[in-house]
Amino acid sequence: MIKLKINGKPVAIDVDGSTPLLWVLREQLGLTGTKYSCGIGLCGSCTVHIDGEAARSCMVPLSSLDASQEVTTIEGLSADNNHPLQQAWKQLDVPQCGYCQPGMIMSAAALLKDKPDPSDTDIDASVTNICRCGTFNRVRSGIHLAVQISKGAKDQNNGEDAS
């Protein structure tokens, strides 16, 4: 049994330790939001967070993880599609086919954790996911809009605190 913490919940899985996290998420845990596309860590469709850092889950053997590490998938990003990136994505109609978008959003979310107001160069360096439909310009706008949404929420909270 390998013990893990996925989206805040402890799970125990009986699986060969060489199995990549991607396939355990999909096939053992039914978390199919995380996608397979290349299997060699290039395309980013399988991006999840491990302790808040973006990781390509197709390259992470299960045996390399332990139960103290927090794995977050797209299903655990927010309770109700209310992460600023999800709100921005919705406002700008970012997805086309949508297949790469969970990975795209998870890459962007890790970037925002690190850099709350990233420059275009930061985005270029961190969001290296492949999208064959070609959503890149809306992805970029979406990240910038998410920053504004976060700032707005923060201002509002500050305002409430003051009152």
Add this chain to the structure above:
Amino acid sequence: MTKERINVSRREFLVKSTALGTGFSLGLSLPLASSAALGADDGASASALSEPEVNAWVVVQQDDTVIIRIARSEMGQGTLTGLAQLVAEELECDWSKVTTEYPTPGQNLARDKVWRSFSTGGSQGIRGSHDYVRKGGAVARHMLIEAAAEQWDVDMGECTVADSIITHEPSGRTTSYGQVAALAAEMFPPEHAELKDPKDWKLIGQPVKRLDTDDKLNGKQVFGFDFTMPDMLNAAIKACPVFGGKLKSFDDRKVSKMPGVHKVVAVNDDAVAVVADTWWQANTALKALPITWDEGPNAKLSSAAIDEMLDEGLSSSDNVFVGNQNGDVDKALKTAANKVEATYRYPYQNHATMEPMNATARWTKDKCEVWCPTQNGEAALEAAAEAAGLPIEQCDVYKIHLGGGFGRRGAFHDYVKQAVAIAKQLPGTPVKLLWSREEDMAHGHYHPITKCKLTGALDDESNLTGLHVRISGQSILASVRPEWMASNGADPVTFQGFQADGDHAISYTVPNLLVDHAMRNPPVPPGFWRGVNINQNAIYIECFIDELAHAAGKDPLEFRRKLMADHPKSLAVLDAVAEKAGWGKPAAEGVHRGLAVVKTFASYVAACAEVSVNADGKLNIHRIVAATDPGYAVNPQQIEAQVEGSFVFGLSALLYGECTIEDGAVVESNFHDYPSMLIEEMPKVDVIVMPSGGFWGGIGEPTIAVAAPAVLNAVFAATGKRIRQFPLANIKLREA
């Protein structure tokens, strides 16, 4: 209308409904939990198409939810939303309560193809169905108002409707679509339905939000590859990597004891699959499986040999077909003051959808069901029935969301046939087949390879007097749709962008013109690839026109404009991008511009690219201004998304796209050697949507065609270097 007639109509409707057969209707956004629930009922439930249906296109529920049925497939291009807008425009319903569902191709067959074509290719989604889906909405509106009028016992001419609320004007009484839908469902449809004048459209032309976004933001959207059902097994497959090769033998003793493995099966005569509890287990075992192939006659095929074949065709008179001809090109070339000649080459390319090919099949001796992503549900159904060895009435296909199509999942259902062939060897057990990326790269239906020699004649005053375009290379139709070829054996698709008239007409008037095709068909399977032949043909004509302008010492815009007097709509989009980009005015330091214009898929598109090439030869594409005239623009913000995305697809092809052939197989195996462009390479795109009305043009493909030539012409402006071989990744843009 008499009650009797209503009753007859109702009976007919009920007969039709029960004839739908059994199966699942999956809807468009199926959370994992409900997909499991659907599987759990073991397929015995009745079709889950929603009720009550006013007609085949429109269902209205009591709470005023309007469900619009969509026959074409949504694969990112936004057609689902656009088609719903078309229906809702005529229906006059409350857009905020609109949702959609897919009928199955089996249901379509059972109801005499009431939903017409399911085929989603050729940028046909909107332009190929706008009339009958709008009519579906208009007829449903009529029936709903008629039902209200009957309920009130008033003349329906006194009733009006807006946002699903019907009002009897003289009395001020109101009711809603939901309240009268059940009665409307019993009405006879009217004989005639008038469609609105485009000037009265309220919803068509509006940049409304897509209907299918929410579940794409949180992982809930079920793609074919996410589909699951109880007791389902997973299969990984390997087909002979050499085109035309066969499976000779495999030794399943080496893998049958590996974790999770259930069975190793031969698939058709050219592939072997491992079936296991999970796909990871299946693929792990497949990699360890000893397989012997009979590589067949193509074992020594190479890109070099294919190039020789095409080179021969550039000057041959064998198997040559004329696509467009006027005047006397030979004479024009003989009497030219200046003759310009150039030869281009465009490589094989793979669709490389982000979601690899997959399908889930369950076979019994009485029934075969397939759950799969497909651009053409009907073609998937035919493939399933053929592979199942069952009458088509005993089969059905449930369309699951596509993780990209690009033409790969329309004409070809090899993955469906394989899934059924595997499931047939485990009767009653559902099996999901997923191709690895490597399998996807090895067994595409590739963008065909062609070369093109262009010869132009300029007179003393540098006017273009003659042009001969000789295409040499592969025909898609000869391999894929021979029944669509011309009676003389010509493949009209080869001439996209060069035709005398129609959806893919040439944008220039040349007094002496000959466009012909030496058909040379290497044994590599070709396919329709988003944009199809216009992608390379636009490079050929638009880069060569630039070459001619340069030879003539003329500005590329002015040189084109002179040839476009009879092509005002093409000229209008070209002028629009030139003006917006500031053509003729100085660009930023080191930045150079290039133009391209085509008519294709019945739309007019143009682009002006702004690029720089640094001293090391590194290309930077700064901005592209793009204009589209699709006649009518149903959803301008989705058109913008398609135009932007088209540059990613077109520029990825230009920068990186090549499948090379060695020893009869594709060399490239994954995104490391078949890259796709990334966000850091993406230019700013300024989109001009300029619908001129009066026709319906396509959106999903046209702009791809202008991406490469606009950039290439800008690269020439920057470097003085003409690139005639692709991809650019293989070319030094500046000499060291």
